[in-house]
Amino acid sequence: xxxxxxxxxxxxxxxxxxxxxxxxxxxxxxxxxxxxxxxxxxxxxxxxxxxxxxxxxxxxxxxxxxxxxxxxxxxxxxxxxxxxxxxxxxxxxxxxxxxxxxxxxxxxxxxxxxxxxxxxxxxxxxxxxxxxxxxxxxxxxxxxxxxxxxxxxxxxxxxxxxxxxxxxxxxxxxxxxxxxxxxxxxxxxxxxxxxxxxxxxxxxxxxxxxxxxxxxxxxxxxxxxxxxxxxxxxxxxxxxxxxxxxxxxxxxxxxxxxxxxxxxxxxxxxxxxxxxxxxxxxxxxxxxxxxxxxxxxxxxxxxxxx
Numbered sequence: 001x002x003x004x005x006x007x008x009x010x011x012x013x014x015x016x017x018x019x020x021x022x023x024x025x026x027x028x029x030x031x032x033x034x035x036x037x038x039x040x041x042x043x044x045x046x047x048x049x050x051x052x053x054x055x056x057x058x059x060x061x062x063x064x065x066x067x068x069x070x071x072x073x074x075x076x077x078x079x080x081x082x083x084x085x086x087x088x089x090x091x092x093x094x095x096x097x098x099x100x101x102x103x104x105x106x107x108x109x110x111x112x113x114x115x116x117x118x119x120x121x122x123x124x125x126x127x128x129x130x131x132x133x134x135x136x137x138x139x140x141x142x143x144x145x146x147x148x149x150x151x152x153x154x155x156x157x158x159x160x161x162x163x164x165x166x167x168x169x170x171x172x173x174x175x176x177x178x179x180x181x182x183x184x185x186x187x188x189x190x191x192x193x194x195x196x197x198x199x200x201x202x203x204x205x206x207x208x209x210x211x212x213x214x215x216x217x218x219x220x221x222x223x224x225x226x227x228x229x230x231x232x233x234x235x236x237x238x239x240x241x242x243x244x245x246x247x248x249x250x251x252x253x254x255x256x257x258x259x260x261x262x263x264x265x266x267x268x269x270x271x272x273x274x275x276x277x278x279x280x281x282x283x284x285x286x287x288x289x290x291x292x293x294x295x296x297x298x299x300x301x302x303x304x305x306x
Contacts, residue, residue, distance in 0.1 A: 001021045001022070001032035001081075002081060002083075003136070004081045004136075004137065005021060005032070005079075006021075006035060006036055007133070007135075007136050007137040007138045008079050008081060008109070008137055009021050009032075009036060009062050010036055010039065010058070010138050011050070011137055011168065012079075012166055013051070013053075013059070013061040014049070014050035014166065014167065015167060016051065016061070017166070018061050018063075019061055019063070020063055020065050020071045021033070021062060021063070021064045022065050022066070022071035022072075023066065024066060025066070026064075029064035033059075033064055036059065037055075037059045040055035040058055040059055041055045043294075048294045050138070050167060051167070068095060068099070069099050072096065072104070075104050076103070076104060076105070077107065077162060078096060078100070078104060078106050078107060079107050080092055080096075080107065080108045080109060081109045084111065084112070086113055086117060086118070089108060089110065089118055090118060093106060093108075093118060093119065093122060094122070097122045097123050097124050102124070102127070103127075104127065105127055105128075105129065105155055105158060105162075106127050107128075107130065107131040107159060108130045108132075109130075109131065109133055110132060111180075112179055112180070114176045114178070115128065115129070115146055115151070116148055118130070119148045119150075119151075120148070120150075125148055125151070126150055126155065127151075127152070127155055128148050128151060129145060129147055129151050129155050129156060130144070130145070130146040130176075131145055131159055131163065131170075132144040132180055133168075134182065136290060139290050139293035140293060141167065141168045142168070142170075142171065142182065143163045143168045143169065143170045143171070144170075144171055144173060144180045145159050145163070145170050145171065145172050145173065146173045146176050146180055147173070147176070149175075160172060189211070191257060194259065194267075195254050197263060197266065198257065198263035198266070203270065204267045204270035204271060205270055220296060
């Protein structure tokens with residue numbers, strides 16, 4: 001019932017589903033339910049609450065439970081949101097494996113642990129899948145659906161259909177791969193950003209501006225492949241025009257950075273001047289980020305309907 005669990009609960013409730021939030025500490029659950037109700041009321045007030053139901057109705061769909069067996073009774077879909085710790089996740093899936101039937105889907109929110117590490121050896125492995133959200137899931141709709149080698153295709157299809165039904169934007173990976181897709185793309189960008197700052201080519205503040213006021217502007221609506229398509233007379237034409245230049249630049253990329261030493265200090269100093277590392281300030285900036293994402297989501301929905 002942490003940040004990701006609460007966000008998932010809100011997403012499922014917005015889709016009209018009954019949700020049971022499980023945790024080992026009652027106080028944690030009480031706090032989570034209070035936080036969810038507060039967030040929903042605030043979003044309803046500002047007109048950004050998802051779904052057809054009101055905040056009170058959605059809140060009423062979410063209950064809490066400290067008994068795992070009681071929590072999953074009658075469930076059609078279980079979304080695990082424990083900390084990113086392999087042994088902890090394996091433990092909870094081992095417990096679930098003993099008490100669930102043959103129809104429920106067992107899904108993990110992991111951002112980097114491979115399904116084969118999580119689910120191998122489970123009796124219900126065919127029902128297991130990774131549904132990796134983007135933080136925060138309520139405001140960023142992408143969900144990466146990653147199967148275990150033994151996952152039944154129907155598990156993938158049912159998970160995809162459920163994510164569509166609750167208003168998320170699911171994508172299906174055909175097989176597992178380290179970092180899945182979102183983090184592979186993200187780490188590639190971070191890696192080159194780190195090298196450029198570390199080599200003194202650009203300041204950390206200006207580097208972020210290149211993304212927020214440059215690439216990010218179009219990437220909010222179209223991906224890199226469609227960008228290629230539109231920046232020439234189709235992808236084939238783009239490759240004819242720019243392949244040589246791209247290879248020339250890509251061949252100058254350095255090794256994978258260590259993410260340590262002077263560059264850490266340089267980047268940390270620049271970001272700390274802009275956003276001091278104080279809980280109150282960080283929380284205010286996260287809230288601002290979420291408000292921006294909410295506004296962008298509204299704009300995208302409006303543009304699609306137009």
